[in-house]
Amino acid sequence: MASMTVADYLLERLREWGVERVFGYPGDGINGLLAAWGRAGDRPRFVQARHEEMSAFEAVGYAKFAGRLGVCAATSGPGAVHLLNGLYDAKLDHVPVVAIVGQTNRSAMGGSYQQEVDLLSLYKDVAGDYVQMVTVPEQLPNVLDRAIRVALAERAPTAVILPADVQELEYSAPGHAFKMVPSSLGVDWPAISPDGTALRYAADLLNAGERVAILAGSGARRAREELQRVAELLGAGVAKALLGKDVLSDELPYVTGSIGLLGTRPSYEMMNRCDTLLTVGSSFPYTQFMPGLDQARAVQIDIDPKQIGMRYPYEVNLVGDAAITLRALIPLLVPKEDRSWRERIESDVERWWETVRMEAMVEAKPINPMRLFHELSARLPDDAIVTADSGSAANWYARNLRFRGEIRGSLSGTLATMGPGVPYGIGAKFGCPDRPVIVFAGDGAMQMNGLAELITVKRYWREWSDPRLIVAVLHNNDLNQVTWEMRAMQGAPKFPQSQTLPDVDYAGFAASLGLGAVTVERPEEIGPAWEQALGADRPVLLDVHVDPDVPPIPPHASFEQMKDAAEALLRGDENRWGVIKEGIKTKAQEFLPHRDGGGR
Known part of the structure; x- marks a missing residue:
C-alpha cells in the first residue's frame, strides 16, 4: 500500500474539519496536491473557476451565504498573486477564508527561480492574522488547524503555503518530542456575554x-x-x-x-x-x-x-x-x-417607498435602471439570495430592493471591488444549492469577470437542486458609477476614452453556453422577463438595456455635489442634456404629491 503524502494528509484533514468544497485553479506549483485530489476521489470537491481571483471570490460568497469556512487554492507565483483581491475582500468584510497556496521547491528558494515569489511577505498584510509556510511534514497539522481556527475566530483570511516538494513527501505526524507541535481538531466557541x-x-x-x-x-x-x-x-x-x-x-x-x-x-x-x-x-x-x-x-x-x-x-x-x-x-x-x-x-418610511416606486416609473431611454430592481422586488422569492456588483448596481440594490422573509443579500462592502457579483452567486449556489440566486452586475463588471464565470456556471449548474441563478446585466456601455463620481466629486465631465465600453451581446454569449438568455429593451418587458427567469429550469441571463443618464442621486446629496455635477455637465459632457432631463424628472418625484396626498 502506498504511503500517505503530505498532500494526501492535507485533504484528509480538511475533510475531518468538515470542508466540502475548495474553489481553485490548477498549476504545477500544486501538482502534488492535485494528484492527491485524484487519489481522494475529489473529496473535498475541487470547484474549478476560470481565474484564481474568481476562486477567492467564490470562497467569500460561499462563506457569506452558507455561514461556513471558505477555502480556495492556487498555484505558486502568479496563482498566489491572483488570489489577493478576493482575499482582501474577505479581510475587509470580515469573512473566514483559508487560502492554500503552492510554492517552488525548498531547494530553489532564494535562487530567483521561476515563479518564485516571497509569499510570506506578499501575504503578510492580507492574511496577517495567520500565514505560515509548511517546510516539514510534522508541521502540517498544527499549521492547517491554526489557519482554520484563526480564520473562524477572527472572521478573516488566513493562508497555508505549501512548497511543491513538501507536498510529495511521505507524511509523518508530529511526535511526543522536543520542538514538536501536535494538534487537534475542532473548537467549541464560547457564548460571549456583556459586562x-x-x-x-x-x-x-x-x-x-x-x-x-x-x-x-x-x-x-x-x-x-x-x-x-x-x-x-x-x-x-x-x-x-x-x-x-x-x-x-x-x-x-x-x-x-x-x-x-x-x-x-x-x-x-x-x-x-x-x-x-x-x-x-x-x-x-x-x-x-x-x-x-x-x-x-x-x-x-x-x-x-x-x-x-x-x-x-x-x-x-x-x-x-x-x-x-x-x-x-x-x-x-x-x-x-x-x-x-x-x-x-x-x-417617512412609508413616503420613501412610494417615492422609490415613482422614481422607478420615470421614463428613460430605453429603460430606467431603477425599474429593473423595482419590478423584481415584489417578485423576490422569500428564500432568494441576491448579490450585487460594485458600481451603479450597488446604488439600486441598496435603495430599491425591499427585502423580506429569509432573503439574503451581500456585495463587496468595504473593498467595493469590481467583479465579485457572478462569482459570489456561484459560491452562494454551492453553499445553498436549493435556493434561487439573483446577481446584479454592470456591463463593466461583466466584461471584467462575469462573462468568463458564466462558463463556470455552465459547467456546474446541473448539480444544483434549484437550478435558478439569474444574472441581470445593466447594459449601458458606460462605467457608470465612476462617470457619476467624476461629475459629482471631481467636477469633471465624462471622459469617454476611459468610461465608454465596447458593446457586447451578453444574451448572445449566455445563449451560446446553453444558458437561458433574454434581451430586454423596453420597460414593459421587464416584468415578463423576471417571470420567465424565475420560472426557468436553468440559469438565465437578462441583458437589460438601461439608460446611463438616470442619475444615482443620493437623496441627501449636498449642494456642493449637485453644483459640481452641473458645472461638469456644462463643460462639455457628451450626455449633458440627457442627464439634466433625467435628473430633473427623478428628483421631482420626491416633491410631487404621493398616494396619501401628503407633501413635505
Whole structure:
C-alpha cells in the first residue's frame, strides 16, 4: 500500500474539519496536491473557476451565504498573486477564508527561480492574522488547524503555503518530542456575554433618550428577534449598514433602509434628528452619515473588541454576542410611552417607498435602471439570495430592493471591488444549492469577470437542486458609477476614452453556453422577463438595456455635489442634456404629491 503524502494528509484533514468544497485553479506549483485530489476521489470537491481571483471570490460568497469556512487554492507565483483581491475582500468584510497556496521547491528558494515569489511577505498584510509556510511534514497539522481556527475566530483570511516538494513527501505526524507541535481538531466557541455593570449603564442611557436611532450591521444578523424587540421598546427606527441589508425585513414600518452614500432619505433624516444612537454589529465607516459628534449619546455592541469604540464617541462600549447582549438588555429597558418619534419615522418610511416606486416609473431611454430592481422586488422569492456588483448596481440594490422573509443579500462592502457579483452567486449556489440566486452586475463588471464565470456556471449548474441563478446585466456601455463620481466629486465631465465600453451581446454569449438568455429593451418587458427567469429550469441571463443618464442621486446629496455635477455637465459632457432631463424628472418625484396626498 502506498504511503500517505503530505498532500494526501492535507485533504484528509480538511475533510475531518468538515470542508466540502475548495474553489481553485490548477498549476504545477500544486501538482502534488492535485494528484492527491485524484487519489481522494475529489473529496473535498475541487470547484474549478476560470481565474484564481474568481476562486477567492467564490470562497467569500460561499462563506457569506452558507455561514461556513471558505477555502480556495492556487498555484505558486502568479496563482498566489491572483488570489489577493478576493482575499482582501474577505479581510475587509470580515469573512473566514483559508487560502492554500503552492510554492517552488525548498531547494530553489532564494535562487530567483521561476515563479518564485516571497509569499510570506506578499501575504503578510492580507492574511496577517495567520500565514505560515509548511517546510516539514510534522508541521502540517498544527499549521492547517491554526489557519482554520484563526480564520473562524477572527472572521478573516488566513493562508497555508505549501512548497511543491513538501507536498510529495511521505507524511509523518508530529511526535511526543522536543520542538514538536501536535494538534487537534475542532473548537467549541464560547457564548460571549456583556459586562453586567456596563449593561446597566447602557440601559440607563437608552432609557433617557427621547429620539433613539439604531444602526444595525451584519453582526446583528443572528439577533433579528432581539433587535426587533429592542426597537419596539425604545420606539426606535432601524437603519442598516450595506452589509446588514438582510438583517431586518424592509416590510417592518420602522426600518429606514440603508445608510450612507447609497442610503435612503429616512435613514439620513433619522440620524440627523436623533438624540440617542445604538449601534449593533456594525463598523460602518462613514461618520458623516451618523449623528453629529455632539448631537447624540451612544452605545455600541460588537463581539469583536478590536472593532469597538470606533467611528463615534460612544459612552458605553459593550463587547458581546449581539443576540445575547440584546437579550440581557431587554429586561432593563423601559417602554417609551411617547411614540411621536416612531410615528414620524414610520411616516417617512412609508413616503420613501412610494417615492422609490415613482422614481422607478420615470421614463428613460430605453429603460430606467431603477425599474429593473423595482419590478423584481415584489417578485423576490422569500428564500432568494441576491448579490450585487460594485458600481451603479450597488446604488439600486441598496435603495430599491425591499427585502423580506429569509432573503439574503451581500456585495463587496468595504473593498467595493469590481467583479465579485457572478462569482459570489456561484459560491452562494454551492453553499445553498436549493435556493434561487439573483446577481446584479454592470456591463463593466461583466466584461471584467462575469462573462468568463458564466462558463463556470455552465459547467456546474446541473448539480444544483434549484437550478435558478439569474444574472441581470445593466447594459449601458458606460462605467457608470465612476462617470457619476467624476461629475459629482471631481467636477469633471465624462471622459469617454476611459468610461465608454465596447458593446457586447451578453444574451448572445449566455445563449451560446446553453444558458437561458433574454434581451430586454423596453420597460414593459421587464416584468415578463423576471417571470420567465424565475420560472426557468436553468440559469438565465437578462441583458437589460438601461439608460446611463438616470442619475444615482443620493437623496441627501449636498449642494456642493449637485453644483459640481452641473458645472461638469456644462463643460462639455457628451450626455449633458440627457442627464439634466433625467435628473430633473427623478428628483421631482420626491416633491410631487404621493398616494396619501401628503407633501413635505
